[in-house]
Amino acid sequence: MKKKHTFIDLFSGCGGLSLGFEMAGFTGILAVDNWKDALATYAYNRKDARTLCGDLATLDPHGLKEEYGISDVDVIIGGPPCQGFSVAGKRIIEDERNKLYKSFVGFVDCFRPHAFVMENVPNILSIGNGMVKDSIIKDFENLGYKVSVKVITASDYGVPQNRRRAVFVGLANGKEFVFPEPYKTEKVTSFDALSDLTEDSLADGSPYPTEPTCDFQYYVRKDSVGVYNHDITMHSEKTKDIIAMVPDGGNYKDLPIELQQTRKVHIAWTRLCSTKPSITIDTGHRHHFHYKWNRIPTVRESARIPDHLINRHPFPGPGLAVRILGDITPEKVRVLQEADDIFIRGLREWIDPDGVSLYDKVWQAGVILLPVQSVGVMGDERIYEKAVALRAVTSTDAMSADWAHLPYEFLAKVSNEIISHVKGVNRVTYDISSKPPATIEWE
Numbered sequence: 199m200k201k202k203h204t205f206i207d208l209f210s211g212c213g214g215l216s217l218g219f220e221m222a223g224f225t226g227i228l229a230v231d232n233w234k235d236a237l238a239t240y241a242y243n244r245k246d247a248r249t250l251c252g253d254l255a256t257l258d259p260h261g262l263k264e265e266y267g268i269s270d271v272d273v274i275i276g277g278p279p280c281q282g283f284s285v286a287g288k289r290i291i292e293d294e295r296n297k298l299y300k301s302f303v304g305f306v307d308c309f310r311p312h313a314f315v316m317e318n319v320p321n322i323l324s325i326g327n328g329m330v331k332d333s334i335i336k337d338f339e340n341l342g343y344k345v346s347v348k349v350i351t352a353s354d355y356g357v358p359q360n361r362r363r364a365v366f367v368g369l370a371n372g373k374e375f376v377f378p379e380p381y382k383t384e385k386v387t388s389f390d391a392l393s394d395l396t397e398d399s400l401a402d403g404s405p406y407p408t409e410p411t412c413d414f415q416y417y418v419r420k421d422s423v424g425v426y427n428h429d430i431t432m433h434s435e436k437t438k439d440i441i442a443m444v445p446d447g448g449n450y451k452d453l454p455i456e457l458q459q460t461r462k463v464h465i466a467w468t469r470l471c472s473t474k475p476s477i478t479i480d481t482g483h484r485h486h487f488h489y490k491w492n493r494i495p496t497v498r499e500s501a502r503i504p505d506h507l508i509n510r511h512p513f514p515g516p517g518l519a520v521r522i523l524g525d526i527t528p529e530k531v532r533v534l535q536e537a538d539d540i541f542i543r544g545l546r547e548w549i550d551p552d553g554v555s556l557y558d559k560v561w562q563a564g565v566i567l568l569p570v571q572s573v574g575v576m577g578d579e580r581i582y583e584k585a586v587a588l589r590a591v592t593s594t595d596a597m598s599a600d601w602a603h604l605p606y607e608f609l610a611k612v613s614n615e616i617i618s619h620v621k622g623v624n625r626v627t628y629d630i631s632s633k634p635p636a637t638i639e640w641e
Contacts, residue, residue, distance in 0.1 A: 325592050
């Protein structure tokens with residue numbers, strides 16, 4: 199009988215990464231996390247699973263190896279937090295906050311698997327002008343692994359969500375890992391993922407009301423005995439009326455100006471787009487709405503679009519108001535919205551030679567409206583108009599941040615576009631202060 203390959207999942211959560219390896223034919227021999235509820239879910243879906251609830255920063259891998267009788271493991275997988283890397287200084291690896299990352303390295307050192315797979319946010323590759331990436335690679339190379347790294351987009355592999363992650367793969371045999379080429383020329387859209395589910399609630403265990411209409415629906419229904427967790431949220435009529443104003447794939451910009459700031463987050467009033475993969479669905483899911491129905495997605499629908507926490511910037515925090523210094527007026531909100539849209543859209547569209555957008559390389563970005571008027575020239579006349587500051591930083595912990603070294607060509611392009619298209623702005627600056635001492639926002 200052919201030997202089944204084995205893996206250990208560190209920072210396992212409820213087992214999303216484990217599931218991928220299981221589907222590829224691997225057998226999990228241990229899952230470790232310090233979140234007991236997530237491990238309970240992990241075990242519920244795997245009757246023979248061995249789980250350990252504990253702090254990986256303090257666990258001894260050699261003790262666990264003996265306690266669980268693990269003599270051989272093929273792959274160690276996981277996504278350790280790397281908070282200390284935000285500093286990106288000469289001694290970043292020794293940063294006290296990198297204990298969890300060091301634990302992952304320690305497990306690899308102890309168990310000596312044939313391979314490891316470590317994933318993280320895309321901007322970990324650009325922090326400190328690549329210093330963090332190089333340090334991670336060096337750590338594993340010192341253990342004898344040949345390391346490859348690439349940013350993977352989930353929608354390229356049949357997932358109906360544009361989720362990007364940096365993936366490090368190390369092989370002990372000295373060979374270079376070759377990442378699989380994208381195999382989905384046509385993306386799985388939100389329509390493909392959700393169109394067989396009804397506008398109204400279904401009782402748990404109800405049969406599907408329609409036959410599957412695409413490969414993805416056939417896939418997610420496999421071995422299903424009915425529909426579960428399709429229980430709609432009952433919105434107020436006022437809320438449904440507002441949602442109805444937002445078209446398929448639209449957002450708050452499609453609302454009347456007086457309604458745009460009724461939810462103080464940048465992603466508010468966003469509809470899924472029926473013709474594209476979904477944006478990332480996270481814990482702020484109540485700001486995302488079904489592409490057709492005037493409601494948020496149900497738990498079942500959200501499960502169809504695999505969720506994860508980090509892909510969209512957390513900026514601007516409570517809302518645009520914290521980036522308008524001084525009194526707030528509808529005119530100032532308009533100016534900031536238009537300038538911010540140009541900046542963020544530009545970051546998304548500017549793709550570096552490594553295939554990663556500037557948006558994915560920075561942690562937070564936004565425009566600040568300054569409480570000054572700046573002299574300018576239009577024709578033969580002097581004019582006095584508003585000045586804005588662009589702000590973009592790299593960070594992994596929000597406690598510290600470095601200003602992002604954006605390309606001069608990009609800054610010139612964005613500056614010209616803002617001045618040309620945003621009425622009332624005649625000067626664009628770039629904030630090159632780091633935290634500390636400067637905060638990320640200017641409030």
